[in-house]
Amino acid sequence: MAENLRFQGKVTGARLTRTADWWFVSIQVEMPDEKPDPGPSAVGIDVGLNRLATLSTSEGCENQAFLKTALKKLRQANKRLHRRVQGSKNREQARRQVARLHYRITCLRDDVLHKLTTRLANCYGIVGIEDLNLKGLLKNRRLSRSFSDAALGKLLTLLTSKVETRGGQVIKMERFFPSSQLCHCCGWRWKDMALSDRVFLCQNEACAYFHFPQDRDHNAALNMLSEALRLIGLLDQAVDGIGSDDDVNSAVDLT
Numbered sequence: 001m002a003e004n005l006r007f008q009g010k011v012t013g014a015r016l017t018r019t020a021d022w023w024f025v026s027i028q029v030e031m032p033d034e035k036p037d038p039g040p041s042a043v044g045i046d047v048g049l050n051r052l053a054t055l056s057t058s059e060g061c062e063n064q065a066f067l068k069t070a071l072k073k074l075r076q077a078n079k080r081l082h083r084r085v086q087g088s089k090n091r092e093q094a095r096r097q098v099a100r101l102h103y104r105i106t107c108l109r110d111d112v113l114h115k116l117t118t119r120l121a122n123c124y125g126i127v128g129i130e131d132l133n134l135k136g137l138l139k140n141r142r143l144s145r146s147f148s149d150a151a152l153g154k155l156l157t158l159l160t161s162k163v164e165t166r167g168g169q170v171i172k173m174e175r176f177f178p179s180s181q182l183c184h185c186c187g188w189r190w191k192d193m194a195l196s197d198r199v200f201l202c203q204n205e206a207c208a209y210f211h212f213p214q215d216r217d218h219n220a221a222l223n224m225l226s227e228a229l230r231l232i233g234l235l236d237q238a239v240d241g242i243g244s245d246d247d248v249n250s251a252v253d254l255t
C-alpha cells in the first residue's frame with residue numbers, strides 16, 4: 001500500500017500494531033497547535049439507553065446496541081471455541097474469530113461515538129450533561145450489559161476532551177440534579193416519576209406546558225441546558241464580580 005501523508009508536518013515516528021488479525025501503522029506527525037473556535041451555542045444533552053443522546057434541540061441519536069445485535073453470533077462463536085480441543089489448530093482459528101467479532105463491535109461503537117462527539121463539539125461551545133454514576137449503574141445486573149454496550153462513559157470522556165480542545169466547556173450536572181423530574185418550563189417537580197414514565201406531564205395549572213405531553217429525555221435535556229447556563233452564569237459572576245440577573249435562558253445563542 002502507498003498513500004500520501006494526509007497531514008502537513010514532520011514525521012517523527014511510526015508504530016506497527018496488530019489487533020484481532022488486523023495490522024495497523026500509526027504515523028506520528030509534528031504539527032503546529034491549532035485552536036479551533038468553540039461552537040457558538042449551548043446545548044443540554046440527556047444520555048440514556050432508549051436513545052443514546054437526546055439534545056435540547058430535540059435532535060436525537062439512537063442507541064444502536066451493537067453488542068446486543070452481535071450477541072447471537074458471539075455466543076455461537078464462543079460455543080464453537082469451547083468445543084474445540086485445547087491446543088489444536090481449529091481452536092486457535094475459533095479463538096481468532098471470537099476476537100475479530102469483539103473487535104468489530106468495538107469499532108462500530110467507537111465510530112458512532114466519535115462522529116456524534118465531533119459533531120457536538122463543532123456545534124456547541126457549552127455542553128450541559130449529566131455526570132453519570134457509572135459504577136452504580138453497572139451494578140444493576142438487569143441494565144448493566146446495555147449500559148456497557150452503549151459505552152456512556154466513553155461518550156462523556158470523548159465529548160469532554162473534544163469540547164475542551166476547541167476551547168469550549170462541558171458542565172457536568174451533579175449526580176442528584178433531578179433533570180428528568182422537573183418541568184423545563186416552570187420547574188414543577190414530579191417526585192415519584194418512574195423510569196418507565198416516558199412522557200412528562202406538568203401538573204402546574206399556571207404552566208404553559210400544563211398536561212402537555214413532553215418527551216421525557218427532551219425535557220431532561222432542556223433542564224440540563226438551563227442548569228448549565230445557570231452554573232456558567234454563577235461562574236462568570238464570581239469571575240467578574242458583577243451580578244447579572246438577566247434571564248440566562250434568553251442568552252442561549254452566544255454568538
Ligand SMILES: [Zn+2]
Nearest residue numbers: 183186202207
Ligand atoms: Zn410546567
